[in-house]
Amino acid sequence: MFVCATGSTRRLLGSCLLFAGCDGPQSALSPAGRDAATVANLFWWMAGGALILWILVVALSVYAVFTRRTLTRERGQRFIIVAGAVIPVVVLSTLLVLGLRGMPELLAHGEPDGPQIHVSGKQWWWRVRYDLPDGRSFALANEIRLPVGHRTSLWLGTEDVIHSFWVPSLGGKVDMIPGRTNRLGLEPTRTGTFRGACAEYCGLSHARMTIAVVVLEPEAFADWLEEQLAPAAPPTSPEAARGQQLFATHGCGACHTVRGTAADGVIGPDLTHVGTRTFVADVTIDNTVDGFARWLSRPDHIKPGARMPRFDMLSSADLHDLATYLEGLR
Ligand code: CUA
Numbered sequence: 001m002f003v004c005a006t007g008s009t010r011r012l013l014g015s016c017l018l019f020a021g022c023d024g025p026q027s028a029l030s031p032a033g034r035d036a037a038t039v040a041n042l043f044w045w046m047a048g049g050a051l052i053l054w055i056l057v058v059a060l061s062v063y064a065v066f067t068r069r070t071l072t073r074e075r076g077q078r079f080i081i082v083a084g085a086v087i088p089v090v091v092l093s094t095l096l097v098l099g100l101r102g103m104p105e106l107l108a109h110g111e112p113d114g115p116q117i118h119v120s121g122k123q124w125w126w127r128v129r130y131d132l133p134d135g136r137s138f139a140l141a142n143e144i145r146l147p148v149g150h151r152t153s154l155w156l157g158t159e160d161v162i163h164s165f166w167v168p169s170l171g172g173k174v175d176m177i178p179g180r181t182n183r184l185g186l187e188p189t190r191t192g193t194f195r196g197a198c199a200e201y202c203g204l205s206h207a208r209m210t211i212a213v214v215v216l217e218p219e220a221f222a223d224w225l226e227e228q229l230a231p232a233a234p235p236t237s238p239e240a241a242r243g244q245q246l247f248a249t250h251g252c253g254a255c256h257t258v259r260g261t262a263a264d265g266v267i268g269p270d271l272t273h274v275g276t277r278t279f280v281a282d283v284t285i286d287n288t289v290d291g292f293a294r295w296l297s298r299p300d301h302i303k304p305g306a307r308m309p310r311f312d313m314l315s316s317a318d319l320h321d322l323a324t325y326l327e328g329l330r
Contacts, residue, residue: 026195028168032215034187035171038102049095056087106172110153110185115225117144118155121163121176121198124205124303125269130228138228139257141269143277145214147221151187161203167196167213175200188215193278204305212278231260232272232329243325246318250311258329268308275330292323
């Protein structure tokens with residue numbers, strides 16, 4: 001990863017290939033947050049310690065093979081004490097101290113005057129609620145936005161089984177346990193879109209339980225907050241208006257909220273500004289009219305076991321209009 005830019009020898013090329021998978025939007029070794037940097041740093045120290053131990057073990061094995069006939073009992077005992085007890089204690093104690101040293105930093109909470117973000121794990125999506133210091137709040141799903149350079153508190157819970165919140169580029173992993181709330185502070189150090197995933201097996205579509213974390217400049221983040229607080233925009237085209245009617249007549253509002261309309265269901269995700277999100281339902285589906293239509297027609301195919309019913313009884317024209325309405329909720 002680090003040597004790829006300048007590597008010219010075969011060995012460097014080998015390193016490039018080896019570490020090519022360490023980059024990207026979901027990599028603990030490509031940190032975009034202060035906590036992730038601490039974890040990555042610790043990983044490299046651990047990897048270095050493991051490498052030293054491995055070299056020592058191999059060297060000692062070779063030494064033992066070549067000296068097995070000439071080694072005296074006394075030298076052998078000394079050898080076992082130094083190599084088998086003293087060196088492992090020193091190396092492992094050093095790694096323990098390094099690990100403990102990073103913990104207070106990782107446990108630091110977010111700024112008390114910033115937004116408090118509540119994330120709740122569901123089978124198999126993420127309910128997200130922003131509570132602002134002035135008392136206003138709004139909800140969304142499968143996406144979190146954070147301001148760069150600020151520490152924000154995330155309150156993590158679950159409404160069904162155990163899930164685990166992990167955005168490797170930004171910080172460590174924290175479990176979401178029924179009946180309790182865990183707290184995680186995140187402090188992004190660069191802007192971009194990062195991918196997170198549920199890191200605890202939670203049922204059939206566990207692998208599809210993904211989340212996007214979009215890190216913005218503070219001004220852009222403040223604008224986004226204001227946009228999210230506003231009620232849903234009315235449809236702007238005849239197709240979208242027809243889609244809104246279909247949304248009402250098919251009872252979508254029993255499960256979903258669209259603020260500013262009669263839809264106020266709380267079982268599924270809040271869709272007030274669903275058109276602004278990075279992806280639909282899962283990171284493999286782009287936030288486009290086609291993406292929405294694909295999700296609406298076969299949700300059980302994309303997320304097996306999901307409670308969202310399939311709407312394949314709708315004609316392709318109806319699906320398109322409903323998808324146009326949802327994509328237009330910005
Ligand atoms: Cu939620 Cu795995």
